[in-house]
Amino acid sequence: MVLPEEVAARILAESVRRRSSLRDVAVEFFSARPSLDYMKPIVRVLTLGVARNYMLLDHILLSLGYGPPSHATKWMLARVLVFEAINGKIKPSRARLAAPKAGLDADKILELRGAKPREFVKGLSSIDRLSVLYSFPRWIIEELMEAGIPGLSKLLEALNKDPIRWIRVRPDVDTRRLVEKLREHGVVIKPDKDLPDMAMIIEGASKATRTPEYQEGLYVLQDKASALVSWILSPRGMSVVADPTAGAAVKTSHSVWLGARYAVAGDLKPARLGEAFRLLNRLKLRHRVDIVVGDARRLYLRRFDGLIVDPPCTDIGRLQYEPEVKMWLTRGDAKYFRRLQLRMLQEAVDTAPPGARIVYSVCTLTYSETIWVIRRLIETRPEADLVEQTPFIGEKPRKLPMTQRMLPHLHKTQGFFIALITKR
Numbered sequence: 574m575v576l577p578e579e580v581a582a583r584i585l586a587e588s589v590r591r592r593s594s595l596r597d598v599a600v601e602f603f604s605a606r607p608s609l610d611y612m613k614p615i616v617r618v619l620t621l622g623v624a625r626n627y628m629l630l631d632h633i634l635l636s637l638g639y640g641p642p643s644h645a646t647k648w649m650l651a652r653v654l655v656f657e658a659i660n661g662k663i664k665p666s667r668a669r670l671a672a673p674k675a676g677l678d679a680d681k682i683l684e685l686r687g688a689k690p691r692e693f694v695k696g697l698s699s700i701d702r703l704s705v706l707y708s709f710p711r712w713i714i715e716e717l718m719e720a721g722i723p724g725l726s727k728l729l730e731a732l733n734k735d736p737i738r739w740i741r742v743r744p745d746v747d748t749r750r751l752v753e754k755l756r757e758h759g760v761v762i763k764p765d766k767d768l769p770d771m772a773m774i775i776e777g778a779s780k781a782t783r784t785p786e787y788q789e790g791l792y793v794l795q796d797k798a799s800a801l802v803s804w805i806l807s808p809r810g811m812s813v814v815a816d817p818t819a820g821a822a823v824k825t826s827h828s829v830w831l832g833a834r835y836a837v838a839g840d841l842k843p844a845r846l847g848e849a850f851r852l853l854n855r856l857k858l859r860h861r862v863d864i865v866v867g868d869a870r871r872l873y874l875r876r877f878d879g880l881i882v883d884p885p886c887t888d889i890g891r892l893q894y895e896p897e898v899k900m901w902l903t904r905g906d907a908k909y910f911r912r913l914q915l916r917m918l919q920e921a922v923d924t925a926p927p928g929a930r931i932v933y934s935v936c937t938l939t940y941s942e943t944i945w946v947i948r949r950l951i952e953t954r955p956e957a958d959l960v961e962q963t964p965f966i967g968e969k970p971r972k973l974p975m976t977q978r979m980l981p982h983l984h985k986t987q988g989f990f991i992a993l994i995t996k997r
């Protein structure tokens with residue numbers, strides 16, 4: 574008999590090995606084994622729980638004399654069992670069945686029931702304490718400290734929780750009517766005070782993509798911080814908005830909804846543009862947006878009034894959605910992404926006509942990918958001016974006050990950084 578703990582361990586190990594999301598690996602696993610469908614909810618809890626707490630779980634296992642830690646399936650199973658034990662969720666019968674498969678003594682695991690995570694981090698230095706307690710590699714903590722994030726421990730705690738979800742509503746839709754309609758389908762939303770087209774999902778997030786209103790294109794699922802990008806671009810009246818790292822064209826479509834006459838959604842990966850195609854079709858915007866496979870490091874457009882640079886990043890601000898990323902990210906990744914981001918921004922400035930507005934946004938908060946990139950851009954491209962943003966609803970980084978950060982523990986959004994640049 575296969576145990577949910579073993580399935581969780583297998584999915585976790587596979588996710589790290591392939592650097593694929595837990596979700597994608599789980600979908601693949603369960604579609605090949607429909608008879609195990611009943612395990613899905615528990616496996617989801619276990620995989621997310623382990624990914625969010627993996628360093629704390631390793632620390633506990635080391636304190637019991639096990640180790641060294643790895644991302645092998647057997648060690649993942651050990652993490653799963655300790656996770657269940659400290660949450661008081663493991664039954665003695667299950668522990669006796671599963672512990673030997675992980676090379677553990679079941680009694681030692683059962684003794685962990687009711688233990689408080691803080692007991693295990695006593696005596697550690699402050700950075701190590703944060704690192705182990707919230708299970709963030711030390712280099713991430715150092716990057717976040719260098720970026721001067723306020724309330725760092727609260728941020729780490731928030732990144733280890735489920736996200737708050739948001740929808741963006743088409744501008745001509747009567748939001749009050751939409752609130753009533755969605756309530757009938759079990760989705761409760763609350764209109765936002767800052768951005769007139771945004772609403773927070775209070776209840777029924779999992780049903781939000783299954784309503785007739787969604788199919789009709791009356792709204793899109795999008796985080797509030799991400800929606801801020803097009804508001805700051807301020808595309809009303811622009812003839813051309815370019816979005817050369819458009820992915821699924823979420824921000825491109827928003828720019829059109831906010832008044833851009835025409836937009837170009839580009840991406841290096843055709844598969845991402847397939848998603849863009851589907852979204853733009855659902856929103857009935859295909860006639861206003863061209864889709865292009867292209868490299869944002871060598872821009873293929875010369876005439877545009879506004880440009881969005883939303884490049885690949887470490888995704889640390891999205892850990893609420895995909896905590897597994899913490900298990901494979903390295904400082905080298907942050908360095909790679911910052912070079913790529915700077916290159917794309919330099920190309921944007923070099924190509925932009927004078928007066929163009931360029932918004933740089935990343936769903937991460939590391940110093941390297943946010944403040945460092947903008948400082949380096951300004952040093953190397955004196956014709957690029959960093960300008961004040963409207964609306965300003967986030968937090969001003971002390972080291973770069975003209976930019977804006979959105980933080981999960983303060984703004985109920987994903988972690989996000991935005992800079993607005995104009996070309997002289």
Ligand SMILES: C[S@@+](CC[C@H](N)C(=O)[O-])C[C@H]1O[C@@H](n2cnc3c(N)ncnc32)[C@H](O)[C@@H]1O
Nearest residue numbers: 818819820821823824840841868869883884885
């Ligand atoms: C953060 S995602 C963009 C999300 C998108 N703006 C949205 O709101 O849906 C970054 C995108 O950049 C794309 N990308 C990576 N390298 C690229 C390159 N050299 N040129 C263009 N796009 C690239 C990735 O495929 C990915 O879709």
